[in-house]
Every structure is written in structure tokens, then in C-alpha cells.
Amino acid sequence: MALPEFRNEPFTDFSLEANRQAMRQAIAAVEGKLGLELPVVIGGQRIRGLETFESRNPSNKHEVVARAPKATSELVDRAVEAAWRAFPGWKRVPPEVKAALFLRAAELLRRRKFEAAAWMVLEVGKNWAEADADVAEAVDHLEYFAREILRYAEGRPTVPHPQEVSYYTYEPLGVVAVIPPWNFPLAIPMGMALGAIAAGNTVVLKPSSDAPATAYLFLEVMEEAGLPAGTLNVVPGSGSVVGDQLVQHPRVRMVAFTGSREVGCRIYQEAAKVRPGQVWLKRVIAEMGGKNAVVVAEDADLEEAVSAAVVSGYGYQGQKCSAGSRLVVTEPVYARVLEAFVERVRALAVGPAKDNYPVGPVINERAYRTVLQYVEVGKQEGRLLCGGEPAEGDGYYIQPTVFADVDAAARIAQEEIFGPVVAVLRARDFDHALQIANSTEYGLTGAVFTRDPERIAKARAEFHCGNLYINRKCTGALVGVHPFGGFKMSGTDAKVGGPDYLLYFLQPKVTSIKFR
Numbered sequence: 001m002a003l004p005e006f007r008n009e010p011f012t013d014f015s016l017e018a019n020r021q022a023m024r025q026a027i028a029a030v031e032g033k034l035g036l037e038l039p040v041v042i043g044g045q046r047i048r049g050l051e052t053f054e055s056r057n058p059s060n061k062h063e064v065v066a067r068a069p070k071a072t073s074e075l076v077d078r079a080v081e082a083a084w085r086a087f088p089g090w091k092r093v094p095p096e097v098k099a100a101l102f103l104r105a106a107e108l109l110r111r112r113k114f115e116a117a118a119w120m121v122l123e124v125g126k127n128w129a130e131a132d133a134d135v136a137e138a139v140d141h142l143e144y145f146a147r148e149i150l151r152y153a154e155g156r157p158t159v160p161h162p163q164e165v166s167y168y169t170y171e172p173l174g175v176v177a178v179i180p181p182w183n184f185p186l187a188i189p190m191g192m193a194l195g196a197i198a199a200g201n202t203v204v205l206k207p208s209s210d211a212p213a214t215a216y217l218f219l220e221v222m223e224e225a226g227l228p229a230g231t232l233n234v235v236p237g238s239g240s241v242v243g244d245q246l247v248q249h250p251r252v253r254m255v256a257f258t259g260s261r262e263v264g265c266r267i268y269q270e271a272a273k274v275r276p277g278q279v280w281l282k283r284v285i286a287e288m289g290g291k292n293a294v295v296v297a298e299d300a301d302l303e304e305a306v307s308a309a310v311v312s313g314y315g316y317q318g319q320k321c322s323a324g325s326r327l328v329v330t331e332p333v334y335a336r337v338l339e340a341f342v343e344r345v346r347a348l349a350v351g352p353a354k355d356n357y358p359v360g361p362v363i364n365e366r367a368y369r370t371v372l373q374y375v376e377v378g379k380q381e382g383r384l385l386c387g388g389e390p391a392e393g394d395g396y397y398i399q400p401t402v403f404a405d406v407d408a409a410a411r412i413a414q415e416e417i418f419g420p421v422v423a424v425l426r427a428r429d430f431d432h433a434l435q436i437a438n439s440t441e442y443g444l445t446g447a448v449f450t451r452d453p454e455r456i457a458k459a460r461a462e463f464h465c466g467n468l469y470i471n472r473k474c475t476g477a478l479v480g481v482h483p484f485g486g487f488k489m490s491g492t493d494a495k496v497g498g499p500d501y502l503l504y505f506l507q508p509k510v511t512s513i514k515f516r
């Protein structure tokens with residue numbers, strides 16, 4: 001089966017009234033369903049009647065989006081067993097059939113595009129374009145993996161031997177626990193879970209407690225596409241209870257995690273312990289935080305650099321692992337860039353995601369407090385040029401905030417804040433700017449603005465990060481075009497959306513047959 005070449009899903013053009021209308025209708029339709037009670041899903045069975053927790057709309061904190069069950073320890077065990085029962089069947093499904101199922105799911109998700117985006121607007125406070133991009137990325141994962149299933153099914157050649165023939169093939173691992181964050185509530189769970197499933201594994205997914213409803217839409221799409229029961233099981237509950245149990249479970253073969261550095265490091269350690277009954281070393285991918293720098297050199301197109309720095313820093317309220325939370329500018333243009341940047345940031349309006357403001361709320365009360373605490377730290381460490389206060393409204397709104405003249409060693413230049421706060425740093429020259437860019441424990445994304453080919457070459461060689469962008473923003477990675485993952489404490493660099501990703505979910509097997 002030869003599929004047409006992979007192409008990224010186009011973004012919705014919200015300058016067209018028809019699309020705006022469709023989005024408003026989808027939001028109204030989802031509002032009609034708010035407060036729904038989600039089940040635990042094990043082996044295709046819906047289990048209800050458990051104690052629940054609420055996911056709330058961060059734009060309007062009194063609005064309950066969904067009630068999700070707290071999966072019990074017994075249910076987590078059952079989910080792992082259901083996934084093992086489904087494994088031999090799913091593993092043997094021919095690659096062409098698996099690929100066709102993924103393509104069917106892509107088509108179903110396209111049809112539910114506005115609805116999926118509407119859930120994200122209401123559940124995690126994404127504005128329309130951000131929510132639409134999240135859906136497009138999820139569709140891309142389905143399309144991209146469909147092609148990867150077929151490619152990996154071919155195996156690899158081995159060196160010929162005079163008396164033997166050898167086959168190098170890939171086998172799935174078994175049951176994979178998938179633990180995503182809330183900030184890409186469709187694209188990240190789908191990227192990790194579909195990577196596992198495409199490789200022939202079965203999955204137990206623990207959705208983020210801030211975005212359980214969006215995760216259900218993923219399950220529905222896969223079920224409708226024909227994914228066999230038990231291949232994808234969903235067990236909501238808190239990370240420290242359900243997540244921990246899955247990570248420590250002796251019958252879980254692999255953990256695919258995306259989230260904070262703190263939780264990722266704990267998972268890496270816990271998964272390394274071999275527990276009674278466990279007959280493998282667990283594999284872990286852990287994609288974690290960032291403290292990404294946008295570097296602007298004096299020879300850059302400053303207008304373009306400033307626009308990109310604003311989008312990188314404040315897109316989705318700075319709540320992207322790839323966010324450009326440090327702006328590093330060389331001395332000759334520091335004052336000019338700073339002035340233009342602050343002017344643009346001041347113009348960003350803050351308000352409900354539903355009304356499509358450029359800047360919406362941060363995700364929850366805890367994030368709101370943490371970000372405001374960092375703002376207070378920033379007031380000691382830098383020169384506050386705009387923002388620095390909560391913004392008005394009934395949600396978790398914070399004014400887009402800029403601190404200037406920040407020292408590279410300052411906490412707000414070193415620690416991931418995950419909110420609408422950017423630290424601006426002055427560099428003596430381009431080399432110093434790269435030194436500053438590399439001076440945190442993270443290494444996820446980075447952007448460099450320069451027109452000088454030697455500087456571009458230097459940045460390519462020395463800027464130590466997983467995804468480096470020259471003369472463009474440091475957010476908005478596209479599946480296939482910008483395979484994504486970071487260095488250092490940003491994680492295991494599994495490069496989701498790239499040609500090596502499925503390897504993490506596979507084990508190569510070599511069979512050699514002597515024929516003479």
C-alpha cells in the first residue's frame with residue numbers, strides 16, 4: 001500500500017466568517033454538554049459511579065467542564081491486564097489494516113475539528129487559533145504514523161552471510177503507560193499514545209487532571225475508527241496516585257511521559273527500580289520543560305525578530321514547553337528591541353479564550369499563584385516594564401509581563417515559569433548571547449535572529465538545544481517538518497513527529513536461519 005506523501009493539516013482560516021461562525025456554534029454546542037461525567041474505560045467497558053474530581057474552565061473558574069472519575073488502584077490493575085489481553089491481537093493486526101485505521105481516525109477527527117477545538121477553548125483556555133493548531137497536530141500524528149507503520153513493517157537489511165539468512169524485524173514492547181500534560185490536551189496524548197499503538201503496543205492512558213474531557217474525544221475517535229477494545233484504556237485520576245501506580249507497576253513495560261522536570265525526574269527514577277514479578281527493564285521517554293531563548297543580533301531584521309519574540313513569549317499565555325521565555329539581545333540594538341517589544345506586549349489584550357483574546361488565562365489556581373510569585377521575584381531581579389499584576393476577569397488572568405536587564409543567573413532567567421512572563425537579557429555580543437542562551441539546565445528550543453551566514457553557522461554548532469530555529473519563532477513545531485524534543489533537563493529527546501520516534505516503542509528482533 002503506497003500512501004500519498006505526508007502533508008501537514010492546514011490551519012483553519014478564522015478571517016473567514018464561515019469559520020468564525022462554525023467555531024462559535026461548536027463552542028455553544030460544547031457549552032451545552034458542560035458538567036458531563038466521564039467514565040473510566042477498560043477493555044471498551046465504561047465504568048461509572050466512582051468518586052469524581054472536576055475540570056474547570058480557566059477563563060471562568062466557576063464553570064465545571066467535566067467531572068472525571070478517580071480510578072481506584074484495583075481499576076488501574078484491571079486496565080493494565082485488559083491492555084495485556086488486547087496486546088497479542090493488536091500486535092498481529094497487519095500493518096496495512098493498522099494504517100487504514102489511523103487514516104480513518106484522521107478523517108473522523110477532521111470532521112470533528114471545531115468541536116475538538118471548542119473543548120480545548122473551554123477546558124484549557126486556548127484561543128481559537130491555538131486550539132485549532134492543536135487539533136491539526138493531532139490529525140498530523142494520525143497521518144504521519146499511518147505511514148510510519150508501513151515503513152517500520154519492512155524491517156532492516158542485514159549483512160549477507162554465505163550459509164544463513166537473517167531477518168531484522170521490529171516487535172512491539174507490550175503495555176505502555178501514557179502520562180501527558182494539559183497544555184496540548186489532544187496533540188500530546190495522541191502523539192504519545194498513537195506512537196505506542198502504531199508500533200503494535202497497547203496503552204493505559206492517564207489523562208491530565210486539567211484536561212480529562214479533551215482526552216475522551218481522542219478515545220471516541222479511535223473507537224469509532226475501529227480500534228479494538230482494550231488497545232486504549234483510560235484511567236483518570238491524580239498523578240501522584242494513578243500516575244505513580246502505573247509507573248511502578250511491574251506489568252507496565254514502558255512509560256511515555258510529557259510534563260514538568262520535577263515529575264519527569266521522579267518517573268525516571270521510579271521506573272528504573274525492578275519490582276517483584278517484573279521481567280524487563282522499563283523503557284521511559286520523558287519530555288520535560290524549557291527555558292528557551294530568543295536571541296536577536298544587531299544585524300537581524302528587528303521588526304520580524306520582535307514580532308516573533310512576542311508570539312514565542314506570550315502565545316497561549318507562555319504555557320508552551322517551547323515558549324521563548326528569555327529574550328537575549330546584543331548591546332547595539334538592546335534599547336531599540338526592548339522598546340519595540342514592550343510596546344507590542346502592552347497592546348496584547350487579555351480575556352476569555354471563548355472570545356478569542358490573544359492572551360487568555362493560565363490553567364488553574366496553582367499556576368496562577370506560582371506565576372504571580374515569580375512576578376514578585378522578578379520585581380527584585382529585573383526592571384518591570386509592563387504587566388506585573390493579575391488582570392481583570394473571573395478566570396486566572398495575568399497581565400503579560402516583561403522584565404528587562406535581567407541577569408543570566410537570576411531565577412526568572414533560569415527557572416521555567418510557564419506563564420506570560422518574559423525576561424529580557426543584554427548580551428555584550430553574539431558569542432555572549434549564545435553563552436547566555438546555553439546557560440540554563442534546559443535545552444529544548446531556541447531562536448536566533450541574524451542575517452549573517454557565519455553567525456547562523458555558529459548558532460547551529462553551539463546553541464545546545466533540541467529544536468533550533470533561525471529567523472523564526474521558537475514555538476509551533478509541525479509534525480514531520482520539525483520533529484520535536486529537547487536536550488539536557490528538557491528530556492530524553494524522543495523527537496515526536498520524526499522518523500526515529502516509533503523506535504522508542506519497538507524492540508528489534510533478529511532471526512537467522514541456517515540453510516546449508
Ligand code: NAP
Pocket residue numbers: 179180181182183184188206207208209210237238239240241242243244247258259260261263264266267287288289290320321322416418444484485486490491
Ligand atoms: P506535570 O505536573 O509534570 O504533569 C504531567 C502529567 O504527570 C500529568 O498527567 C500529571 O497528573 C502526571 N503526574 C503528576 N505527578 C505524577 C507522579 N508522581 N507520577 C506519575 N505521573 C504524575 O506537568 P503539567 O503541568 O501537566 O505540564 C506542564 C509541563 O509540561 C511544563 O513543564 C512543560 O514544559 C512540560 N511540557 C513539555 C513538553 C515537551 O515536549 N518537552 C511538551 C508539553 C509540556 P495530574 O494532572 O493528575 O497532576
